[in-house]
Amino acid sequence: MVMEKHDLVAVEKCPTGIRGLDQITNGGLPKDRPTLVCGGAGSGKTLFAMEFLMHGAIEYGEPGVFMTFEETPQDLAKNFYSLGFDLPEMMSRGLIETDHVSITRSEIEETGEYDLEGLFIRLGAAIDAIGAKRVVLDTIEALFSELPNATILRAELRRLFLWLKGRSVTAIVTGESGDKTLTRYGLEEYVADCVILLDSRITGQIATRRMRIVKYRGAAHGADEYPFLIDEDGISVLPITSLGLDYPVSKERISSGVHRLDAMLGGKGFFQGSTILLSGTAGTGKTSLSATFADSACRRGERCLYFAFEESPRQIIRNMESIGLDLDQWVKKGLLKFHSARPTLYGLEMHLVTFHKVIEAFRPQVFIVDPISNLIDAGTAPEVKSVLTRLIDYLKMKKISSFLTDLTHSGDSPEGTREEISSLIDTWLLLRDIEIKGERNRGLYILKSRGMYHSNQLQEFLITNQGLDLVNIYTGSGEALTGSARAAQEAQERASEMERRHEADRIRRDQERKRKAFEEKIAALRAEFDAESQELDLLAEEEKERQQFVTEEQSKMKELRKGKLAADWEKAPKRKLNGKKKGA
Amino acid sequence: MKRKTENTVAEEFEQSATRLNPEKHVLILYVAGMTPKSTLAIDNVKKFCETNLQGSYELKVIDLYQQPKLAKGSQIIATPTLVRKLPLPLRKLIGDMSDTQRILVGIDLKPGK
Numbered sequence A: 001m002v003m004e005k006h007d008l009v010a011v012e013k014c015p016t017g018i019r020g021l022d023q024i025t026n027g028g029l030p031k032d033r034p035t036l037v038c039g040g041a042g043s044g045k046t047l048f049a050m051e052f053l054m055h056g057a058i059e060y061g062e063p064g065v066f067m068t069f070e071e072t073p074q075d076l077a078k079n080f081y082s083l084g085f086d087l088p089e090m091m092s093r094g095l096i097e098t099d100h101v102s103i104t105r106s107e108i109e110e111t112g113e114y115d116l117e118g119l120f121i122r123l124g125a126a127i128d129a130i131g132a133k134r135v136v137l138d139t140i141e142a143l144f145s146e147l148p149n150a151t152i153l154r155a156e157l158r159r160l161f162l163w164l165k166g167r168s169v170t171a172i173v174t175g176e177s178g179d180k181t182l183t184r185y186g187l188e189e190y191v192a193d194c195v196i197l198l199d200s201r202i203t204g205q206i207a208t209r210r211m212r213i214v215k216y217r218g219a220a221h222g223a224d225e226y227p228f229l230i231d232e233d234g235i236s237v238l239p240i241t242s243l244g245l246d247y248p249v250s251k252e253r254i255s256s257g258v259h260r261l262d263a264m265l266g267g268k269g270f271f272q273g274s275t276i277l278l279s280g281t282a283g284t285g286k287t288s289l290s291a292t293f294a295d296s297a298c299r300r301g302e303r304c305l306y307f308a309f310e311e312s313p314r315q316i317i318r319n320m321e322s323i324g325l326d327l328d329q330w331v332k333k334g335l336l337k338f339h340s341a342r343p344t345l346y347g348l349e350m351h352l353v354t355f356h357k358v359i360e361a362f363r364p365q366v367f368i369v370d371p372i373s374n375l376i377d378a379g380t381a382p383e384v385k386s387v388l389t390r391l392i393d394y395l396k397m398k399k400i401s402s403f404l405t406d407l408t409h410s411g412d413s414p415e416g417t418r419e420e421i422s423s424l425i426d427t428w429l430l431l432r433d434i435e436i437k438g439e440r441n442r443g444l445y446i447l448k449s450r451g452m453y454h455s456n457q458l459q460e461f462l463i464t465n466q467g468l469d470l471v472n473i474y475t476g477s478g479e480a481l482t483g484s485a486r487a488a489q490e491a492q493e494r495a496s497e498m499e500r501r502h503e504a505d506r507i508r509r510d511q512e513r514k515r516k517a518f519e520e521k522i523a524a525l526r527a528e529f530d531a532e533s534q535e536l537d538l539l540a541e542e543e544k545e546r547q548q549f550v551t552e553e554q555s556k557m558k559e560l561r562k563g564k565l566a567a568d569w570e571k572a573p574k575r576k577l578n579g580k581k582k583g584a
Numbered sequence B: 001m002k003r004k005t006e007n008t009v010a011e012e013f014e015q016s017a018t019r020l021n022p023e024k025h026v027l028i029l030y031v032a033g034m035t036p037k038s039t040l041a042i043d044n045v046k047k048f049c050e051t052n053l054q055g056s057y058e059l060k061v062i063d064l065y066q067q068p069k070l071a072k073g074s075q076i077i078a079t080p081t082l083v084r085k086l087p088l089p090l091r092k093l094i095g096d097m098s099d100t101q102r103i104l105v106g107i108d109l110k111p112g113k
Helices: A002-010 A045-059 A073-082 A087-092 A117-130 A142-146 A150-166 A259-264 A286-299 A313-321 A328-333 A348-362 A372-378 A381-397 A483-561 A564-583 B006-019 B036-052 B069-073 B100-106
Strands: A034-039 A064-068 A096-100 A108-110 A134-138 A170-176 A194-203 A206-216 A225-231 A234-237 A275-280 A304-308 A336-340 A366-370 A401-407 A427-436 A439-449 A459-464 A467-472 B025-031 B057-063 B081-086 B091-094
Touching: A034 A045, A034 A150, A045 A064, A045 A073, A045 A096, A045 A134, A045 A170, A045 A194, A045 A234, A064 A073, A064 A117, A073 A087, A073 A096, A087 A096, A096 A117, A108 B100, A117 A150, A117 B069, A142 A150, A150 A170, A206 A348, A225 A348, A259 A467, A275 A286, A275 A381, A286 A304, A286 A313, A286 A328, A286 A366, A286 A401, A286 A427, A286 A467, A304 A313, A304 A348, A313 A328, A313 A336, A328 A336, A336 A348, A348 A372, A348 A381, A372 A381, A372 A401, A381 A401, A427 A483, A439 A483, B025 B036, B036 B057, B036 B100, B081 B100, B091 B100
Parallel strands: A034 A170, A034 A194, A064 A096, A064 A134, A108 B091, A134 A170, A275 A401, A275 A427, A304 A336, A304 A366, A366 A401, B025 B057
Antiparallel strands: A194 A206, A206 A225, A225 A234, A427 A439, A439 A459, A459 A467, B025 B081, B081 B091
16 A cells, blocks of 8 residues: 555656546556556547557657557558548658558467567567657457467566566557456456556447546546547547536626516626526427527627527527527627537437537537437436536536526426436526416516526516517416416506596596686675675765765855854854764 | 460469479578577477478578567567468468477478367
8 A cells, every 4th residue: 555655656647638538547647557448349449549649649749659460551541540640641750650460370380389579579679660659559469369379478468568668668458348357368467557448338229438447556546437439539538527616707797688587687687607597398488588598699799609409500590580580690690600419319428529519619608508408318317417517517617608498398397407407507597388268378487596686576478579578477466367368457457547547537527617616606706795895985985075065065155154153153063073973 | 475364374373383393492480589499499490391391491590689670571479480481371380399290280291180
């Protein structure tokens, strides 16, 4: 144990250049030691070895020797070419040396003791010719079927691996899987430093390749089975474990494309770089909402990648025209990219790699998968979860807003996904059918939305030829109504409201009339009063005139009489007048 | 050489093959260094040739350490290897050549097994 601990620091790594493998092995294969790569027929052993050599020669400046026991140099060149490597050209540049070891049992007769020094010499010559640092022996086990004496062969192979170590080359030895052992001839006994097992398994008619590091002496390594892929770019290993949770977050908000939905999400829409899940049963408008989101992203000038698992791009574009979305313009401008594939076209891991590849190539800001539930067809729920977890982590790392739709079935609980990814989701919208009075309508609500205020109201989701909209659901008189029932209820409410308004108007008119009548009465009384007052004034005036007249008459009389008598007379009526005044 | 039918071509080939000395054996012994195994093999082959081929043979001994390139060209992996170049077909015998019976079978001087 102590020794191993010590080795742990000492083991130098030789990068393979195979995507993902160096990550699992913390740097690559053990440097200057042989590694056994075993697996069944067609598991990718030769490819593994070829990539190791090619990356070494091109990227790490380590020339390599490819010693093949099975394929002719012509076949080998073809195989390399299929990965985009020009073997003859690399050989002419002195980066790769090949040696095809061909032996036929019928040509060979054993006549006593022998060793494989010839092989050593050949390998040594090849290594020296180009100063190789990497060696591939593919598949050395072929010797077992051609050379009759297994005892000598085993001893010689043991010597070969020691010799390789002595030559300071990092070697890959491939071996065919045996029934119970890792390799048919027990090569793992000799190559004790690192053993990698490649495996291809078929579950539900879909093949998934897996890789496992059985042994890696003196170094910590991932012990899991890692799915890997072989495509036109070679092998990609995908660490099944997530990348981690330390991704950057954004406070920026982006519109969902539906104004009222943004309003429900605190008035601003989704967080940029968040993961949005849209669950809903069939025909609830998931694709329409996805397309609207895509459209709004393109309107902002962002790039949007749309993975369609159910429909072809042309069909989506055509269908979305019916709700007033012209997606074709964005496709033409290069802002929107569709990627359609049947989920069962290839395994889940392949899907993940396709996601990665297309994302790397297109660099979108918005990523839509419609629907993720179809991936279930390509694997089991835990596998889908694993793939989606890695996908979501990757997207978050890249700060890509992702919009995933999930087709739920009427029997399922709406608050769950079959892929069990709800905990990975930041904003979860739910579309559901509302069936009232023989009519089916769509409702939308927000199940959760991390980090923002969001409405708790169920809204009716309308798909119109002008686009999508949300309206408040009628919730008066204790029941929720949608669609025509809501419209009818609203009409009824409007009618009764109008009636009430008319009644009030009528009362107001009555009152007005009464007021007018009252005012008229007041006016009449005032007129009567005024008339009487006028009469009175008139009377006073007349009296005054009469008085004046009397006074004038008396003074006239006084003048006429002109005497004492007259003066005495004047005094007498004065008293008389005073008395009369008192009476009045 | 003109107007040859397929038949005559085949016949001519047969004739020339026999003309090329059917008895003559061209043998190459590949060894790796002058190890005891190598010397034993060389001795054994020489002895064998003297007894069984009596003069109608040509033996060449190649040390692969001296000419490593030849190992690839002649498809040698085991040492010592005795290659019978002629008569055709090509035969390879591996080992220290201590089993004379097997050499006889190996270079078609005795029917095998």
